[in-house]
Amino acid sequence: MQKTKATLADLISASNNLSPNDLSDFNAMQAGRNPVDVFPKALDETTHVIKQGNRVLAxxxxxxxxxxxxxxxxxxxxxxxxxxxxxxxLKSHLVTIKSESSNDIALTNFVSVNNHAHVRLLEALGATFQTGHATSPAGFPFKQFWL
Incomplete structure (x- = not known):
């Protein structure tokens, strides 16, 4: 298992094989999108991949x-x-990100309140969550989190 800078091929591979929970989150955030159209656009200098052999885990x-x-x-x-x-x-990568990031930039995003596995993982990584929830453009409850 190794972590490296992601390539376009890694993002396409991941978008074609999203875990059920992450695909559900993706669809609950905004309806009518295709992961293959969205994830490749996220490739930048901060994008990393974790692989086992040549198989993309995340x-x-x-x-x-x-x-x-x-x-x-x-x-x-x-x-x-x-x-x-x-x-x-994941935890080691988060420590690296935090040590390299400016103190005035909060690491944040939203997670579906129904993605219990992802919420548990975020909690284990030390995330804090907003009180209550926000409603996504698709009409589903999400919580903002900070790491």
Whole structure:
């Protein structure tokens, strides 16, 4: 398992194989979009990928404080030990991002209140959440979080 700068191919691979929870979040945020059209546009100098061999587990970035990442179906195939290693990689990457980021930029985004697995992961990574919720353009409840 390794983390590297993401390529366009990595983003396309992830968008074609989003985990059910992340695909559900994507659709609940704004209806009528295709991940293959959206995720490649997010490629910038902050975008990284975590792979196991040549298989994409997750991609994400943090341009201008808008932190994001999505997982693929490959994560569901990981053993307990591999999942723990994946979590440690995410946590280590977050520490790096925070140490390299300006103190005046908050790392923030929104997560669906119905994506319980993602909320638990964010909590484990130390996220704080808004009280109450916001409604997405598609009409679903989301919570803003800060890392």
């Amino acid at each position: 991609v994400g970035g943090h341009a201008q404080g808008g932190i994001w990442f999505v997982t693929t179906n490959v994560v569901n195939e990981l053993s307990k030990a591999e999942r723990f290693r994946f979590y440690r990689m």
